[in-house]
Amino acid sequence: MVDLFGRELRKRQLVVAVLAKVVRLHGYEQVEVPLVERATSFSEEVVGRSPWPEWDSRGCFHLRAPDYPSSYEDAPDHTDVLLVPEGTISVTRWIGCRLAESPDMIFPVKLFYDMPCFRNEVVAELTGTKRRQFTQFGLEILGAEPGNSDVEAVYLITRCLEELGVAAGGTRVRVGDVGVFNRLVELSGLGPDAAIQVKEVLDAMAECKAGKAPERASGLLGRLAGVLDAGGVSRLPHDVWMGLAHAGDSVSFLRALHDSVIDERLDDLARLVHVLEALGVRVETDLCVVRSHEYYTGIVFEIDVVTEEYSHVEVGGGGRYDKLVGHFVPDGGVDRIPATGFAFGVERLVELLDHLDLLPAHRVLRSSIGLSESSAEKLVASGPGAQEYLSAVRIAAADRAAGHPVDIYLGVPDQVERYAESRKIPQTVSCEPQRADR
Ligand SMILES: N[C@@H](Cc1c[nH]c[nH+]1)C(=O)O
Numbered sequence: 001m002v003d004l005f006g007r008e009l010r011k012r013q014l015v016v017a018v019l020a021k022v023v024r025l026h027g028y029e030q031v032e033v034p035l036v037e038r039a040t041s042f043s044e045e046v047v048g049r050s051p052w053p054e055w056d057s058r059g060c061f062h063l064r065a066p067d068y069p070s071s072y073e074d075a076p077d078h079t080d081v082l083l084v085p086e087g088t089i090s091v092t093r094w095i096g097c098r099l100a101e102s103p104d105m106i107f108p109v110k111l112f113y114d115m116p117c118f119r120n121e122v123v124a125e126l127t128g129t130k131r132r133q134f135t136q137f138g139l140e141i142l143g144a145e146p147g148n149s150d151v152e153a154v155y156l157i158t159r160c161l162e163e164l165g166v167a168a169g170g171t172r173v174r175v176g177d178v179g180v181f182n183r184l185v186e187l188s189g190l191g192p193d194a195a196i197q198v199k200e201v202l203d204a205m206a207e208c209k210a211g212k213a214p215e216r217a218s219g220l221l222g223r224l225a226g227v228l229d230a231g232g233v234s235r236l237p238h239d240v241w242m243g244l245a246h247a248g249d250s251v252s253f254l255r256a257l258h259d260s261v262i263d264e265r266l267d268d269l270a271r272l273v274h275v276l277e278a279l280g281v282r283v284e285t286d287l288c289v290v291r292s293h294e295y296y297t298g299i300v301f302e303i304d305v306v307t308e309e310y311s312h313v314e315v316g317g318g319g320r321y322d323k324l325v326g327h328f329v330p331d332g333g334v335d336r337i338p339a340t341g342f343a344f345g346v347e348r349l350v351e352l353l354d355h356l357d358l359l360p361a362h363r364v365l366r367s368s369i370g371l372s373e374s375s376a377e378k379l380v381a382s383g384p385g386a387q388e389y390l391s392a393v394r395i396a397a398a399d400r401a402a403g404h405p406v407d408i409y410l411g412v413p414d415q416v417e418r419y420a421e422s423r424k425i426p427q428t429v430s431c432e433p434q435r436a437d438r
Helices: 006-025 088-101 148-163 178-190 192-210 214-232 235-246 250-255 260-278 347-357 361-365 386-401 413-422
Strands: 037-039 060-068 076-083 111-120 134-142 171-175 283-286 298-306 311-320 341-346 378-380 406-408 427-430
Touching: 006 111, 006 148, 006 361, 037 171, 037 298, 037 427, 060 298, 076 260, 088 111, 088 134, 088 192, 088 341, 134 148, 148 171, 148 192, 148 298, 148 341, 171 178, 171 192, 171 260, 178 235, 192 235, 192 298, 192 347, 214 235, 214 378, 214 413, 235 250, 250 260, 260 283, 283 427, 298 341, 311 347, 341 347, 347 361, 378 386, 378 413, 386 406
Parallel strands: 171 283, 378 406, 378 427
Antiparallel strands: 037 076, 060 076, 111 134, 134 341, 171 298, 298 311, 311 341
16 A cells, blocks of 8 residues: 655546546536445355455455444444445445435436545555555446446446547457356356356456466466366367357357357347447457456446557456345345446556656646646745735635635745745745734
């Protein structure tokens, strides 16, 4: 975990502010959730069988919070909680509880959030953008059937990146459908543990195909063959799994099965791709895109930024999760609230924007969208007296009202110039003491 200050912090704030501006413009409302969440929200029943998050349950920070009933002298009860590893669970828990209070809630509900998340990454794997604390900017559309809501989620990803300066063709969205994966598991008679191993391999293969550490591919294919053999999978489904993992165009392997469930999913996927292309989104289909979170139920996608000289695979991802909200409606009774969404890893975004030179100093310091902290255009050189400060506030008021940041000097008197210089504040004005208004 790191401390952030100055330019680095402002970069992140700028990116989040741009993202928030885009999604607000599209009618999304911000939601803020706590940093801890009950461990029960992440139980296997809710989030599925694969270890959470990212294939290993040790990847979460678990805590036991003591609850003292009425004084610290009382023996405490305990609540098992964890530091949130992502936003979707908390947001769906919130909406589920709200739904119980107001059953006539009007759907869809369009939300976004910007929140710190925590994952206990292995120390040797920590990097500048893979840290144990990171920021997610996410968006959820709750209570909307598959179709246009998926289009909107994916389209907004491209709009967000465009607004940050990434050219439209630079954003690539890889789409798949976990419904296809689930059906193939069923057809090939794979047990739950084997299915999770296969899913993990496909997830990694999707990354390889997208260009991230492609040298892993042959090892992954070997591992897949091993899992399928150990699971006693018969010849045809065996070949389909291998072909799916291996192929650039995994759709044709699946079409060859002539299975109505799979065909229907592929038709929906083709429709989604068609609409996205009409919106100018660069989209590729890859059925190896399955995502690690098991709450997904349908369309899933991963977001890359790929230009001629630069490639960042997976700056974010998302998908449909039609069965999650129901788990959080107290007293049950709600089986399906269709929902979709995505999240960006903000640090990854900052890194790639930096790489593409899209966060130059003037943009970070003099952003037009509300980053005024300490990037003052003017310094009012106030002295230590209260009256001087009141004058300075009056002097600063007009500029501030017009949106120009003004800093009032609060240091020792003979250091004003050094201060202005070191903070690179272009203009310093002195202030004459005035009498305070009565
Ligand atoms: N919560 C998901 C992203 C997402 C948001 N909505 C749907 N999916 C993640 O952390 O990867």
